[in-house]
Amino acid sequence: MSRPSSHDKGLHQGVIFALLAAALFGASTPFAKSLVGQVAPVALAGMLYMGSGLGLLGFYLVRSFLRRGGSTDDAGLTGRDWPWLGGATMAGGVAGPVLLLIGLTTTPASSAALLLNIEGVLTSMLAWFVFKENFDRRIFIGMLLIVAAGVLLSWQQSAATGLPWGALAIVGACLCWAIDNNLTRKVSASDAVQIACMKGLVAGSVNLGIAAAVGTTWPTWTTVLAAGVTGLCGYGLSLVMFVLALRHLGTARTGAYFSAAPFVGAAISLAMLGERPDAAFWVAATLMGAGIWLHLTESHEHEHQHEAMDHNHAHHHDAHHQHQHDFEWDGTEPHTHPHHHERLRHAHKHYPDIHHQHEH
Template sequence: MHAKLFAIIAACLFGATTPFSKLLLSQIHPLVLVGLFGLGSGAVMLIIRLLQVGLFHPERIKVELSKYYWLWLFGAMLTGGILAPVVLVYSLPRTSAATASILLNFESVSTTLFAAYLFKEKIGPRIWLAIILITVASILLSVDWSSSWGISLSALGVLLSTVFWGLDNNFTRNISMKDPYSIVIVRGLVSGSSVLCFSIILGMPFPSSIYLVAAIMWGGLVYGIGLVLFILAIRDLGASRASALLGTAPFLGALFSFFVFWELPAMQFVIALPFMVAGAYILLKEKHIAL
């Protein structure tokens, strides 16, 4: 029960990220925002961990990972800590927050497919039906009749970010039995500082202090606390099952977007939503088969 609760709380946090990120992008360069989110997640979790073990005993914080686990952590940092958020924040300005939120539900599909073909989790007929429904909805949301290509490149960018997060979820599953705080601290500090250093080299402008602090604190809340809760959920539920619960995040994001931006949903959104809801519901009800 705790694992499901952790996944649902994480879903609420991640669901609010799309509209909040869209607001911050009006004041912060996309690459800088990704770096601040990552740095915030690592820094905030480090502070929480220090408070847990005692400020005068920092030596108790250990990252005990073998070479094998470091490879999985590096993969998670690269795909989920750098590639996915960078692609997403560059796609958000040209995509409505509600549409982007719903498209992010494709993460459950990519996670399930990677879990099945790379890590041999079993997929039943109901899961395949869910994958088809969510894929149809994603295609509908990606069509852009005003484009000469017939597709929305920004929507495809959002979908690409979910592919990277699908890999990230499966990489994280392989180290989920380790200390989640250590995983998030290392992942956040390394990926965040790397992106920020790259931003400085490219001469990207940094925001005013109020937006800088807001981005760091949001990163700590969502990509710090939220990610720790998600890792704890993966331990008991597996990557595909935990991601199915996290699949409620896009619908929460669409709801938040409506209240934040007062965006009226486009006809494509209305048509695609039932397919996405049905697919997410099937994934949510499917029982996880342990390896």
């Protein structure tokens, strides 16, 4: 008996995961801003990601120990996943954070937080035009509103300081993360903790190695600890939530929900750093809010066909998972094992998740 309602549950879980990812990452921006003056950008990027990687590694090892001999909730990374993960790590884990922290040296944290909405736009554009995810007019208009808000903030900085190098660096960071998001989508069916842990350890090691090679002066241990905790929450746990959202919503939709992150960062920046935004900031915030609303209220439903496929991920036996087992199953769900999907044609509300990569 199929249970299509479990698919709707997956959509709702995806939205929750995406918003949690947004809140965690958005909150990290003002805390990272407070550390910029104490640590060189490359070194700080390394500390943020190493804190993420080490924290998640500890969780991963404890979880593995507690599950010894038991079932796992997620499939581990395979050989074909590593090229995608490697590209995502270099773009989003090495280049992106450095560009962001360079941008933060000359850009107010509240404006920088709103500029980070450009990540969602660039993520969607790559997903639509390179990776061929579906989009409609409503989503496109929302994207234009978010772009307009980013341009307004950049223009405001240009009028005050000349060419807005800080804003351009932050936009560059957003492009790196957009590439990262689309490449990570390719491995989102695998263990989210393992993915985020590996990205943190590799990106942290590379950035710290670069910092050591150029003779960076290292801060106090309290600063290192603060950076590590900020990285674990804003980069590590946020990325775990983001990967889980990718699994349910696809890249462009997850990026749209993630656009809520800068508003969290902006609110904390105003309260924590005492910044006083002008009218342009509030106009930009309104434009971005309207754009995000259009994304969040989108609905997509039509008859579509699933082609036969084989893959491995945590799943329930819902309308999309009506397969037999070649092992003794105790009925526990979700459970993880390699499984086969027969060709299926039906209609229901859906996003371009790991099961809905069809043409329109």
